[in-house]
Amino acid sequence: MLTFDHVVAAVDFSPATDPLLQCLDELRALGMQRVTLMHVLEVRYDRRPPIEHREMYEDLLAEQAERLRGKGFEVHPHLETGQPARAIVRYAEQEDADLILLASRGHNLLQRLLLGSTATEVLRTATVPVLLDRIEPADAKDEARCAVVCSQKFSRPLLATDFSALARGAEQAALALTEQAASAVFMAVRDARKSALSAEDARARLDALAEQVTCPVTVRVERGDKASTAIAQVADEEESTALLVGKHGRGYLEEQLTGSTAQNLVKEARRSVLMVPAVSVRQEAPDANVAPRSIA
Numbered sequence: 001m002l003t004f005d006h007v008v009a010a011v012d013f014s015p016a017t018d019p020l021l022q023c024l025d026e027l028r029a030l031g032m033q034r035v036t037l038m039h040v041l042e043v044r045y046d047r048r049p050p051i052e053h054r055e056m057y058e059d060l061l062a063e064q065a066e067r068l069r070g071k072g073f074e075v076h077p078h079l080e081t082g083q084p085a086r087a088i089v090r091y092a093e094q095e096d097a098d099l100i101l102l103a104s105r106g107h108n109l110l111q112r113l114l115l116g117s118t119a120t121e122v123l124r125t126a127t128v129p130v131l132l133d134r135i136e137p138a139d140a141k142d143e144a145r146c147a148v149v150c151s152q153k154f155s156r157p158l159l160a161t162d163f164s165a166l167a168r169g170a171e172q173a174a175l176a177l178t179e180q181a182a183s184a185v186f187m188a189v190r191d192a193r194k195s196a197l198s199a200e201d202a203r204a205r206l207d208a209l210a211e212q213v214t215c216p217v218t219v220r221v222e223r224g225d226k227a228s229t230a231i232a233q234v235a236d237e238e239e240s241t242a243l244l245v246g247k248h249g250r251g252y253l254e255e256q257l258t259g260s261t262a263q264n265l266v267k268e269a270r271r272s273v274l275m276v277p278a279v280s281v282r283q284e285a286p287d288a289n290v291a292p293r294s295i296a
Helices: 017-026 052-072 084-094 117-125 165-177 199-210 227-238 260-269
Strands: 006-010 036-041 074-082 099-105 130-139 144-150 157-158 184-190 217-223 242-247 272-277
Touching: 006 084, 017 036, 017 099, 017 130, 036 052, 036 084, 052 074, 052 272, 074 084, 084 099, 084 117, 084 227, 099 117, 130 227, 157 165, 157 217, 157 227, 165 184, 165 199, 165 272, 184 199, 184 227, 199 217, 227 242, 227 260, 242 260, 260 272
Parallel strands: 006 036, 006 099, 036 074, 099 130, 157 184, 157 242, 184 217, 242 272
Antiparallel strands: 130 144, 130 272
């Protein structure tokens, strides 16, 4: 079974914070034991570090932590000053966290800390799994009211794989999640101009993965030159509740998961995305041949 023992939940105290923390109930069902509730006081070039507000944010973190403890969570509040993405990734790695939890929000919500470049940079640099929980306005006329898109995001997960070594972590996560899922979707996207793998071979590999699980699995092999768009379309058609994809380096049929590709996938998917790294690159083990991180 997939377990995320230690989760770093990065919050910005925007309207998305409370809906994001609701996700912890689902993660507890996956074996979560500890939560680090983290906020980063952002250092910007055009202003001094907001040290004068530190006490206020310490109080906000303590208040949220107490609420979560009331629900039975083991919570550690943590406040830092610095560049948000760098601080989040560094802390998660130093504390050997199993998952980073962030909010992914639609264009209609006020853009705050965990949007745009920060989320993209976390996706690009993190060496632990990252879950972007999709948050949208609950009321189109009131951006201050928002909610999670799916409160049962692991009930019908969609695995998108290109069968490379970089996708193995996501494949393992998908196989583990299906132990408690009602159903699942396993898919691959082929660009006929670049892929040496035939549609028949891709389907056979997906079928082999599906044979390892007990819940019903829908297998899809799609054609397209932009994998993120194809994945998002299939997720809509199949009414998937969350996407599982590999990250770091080349994936999605040679599409590199950095910069605009990561942003497009999160934007186009319109649902939560779990990105699983192929390897764990630690400072004490910089060897490029480091063994894959175990998440099962």
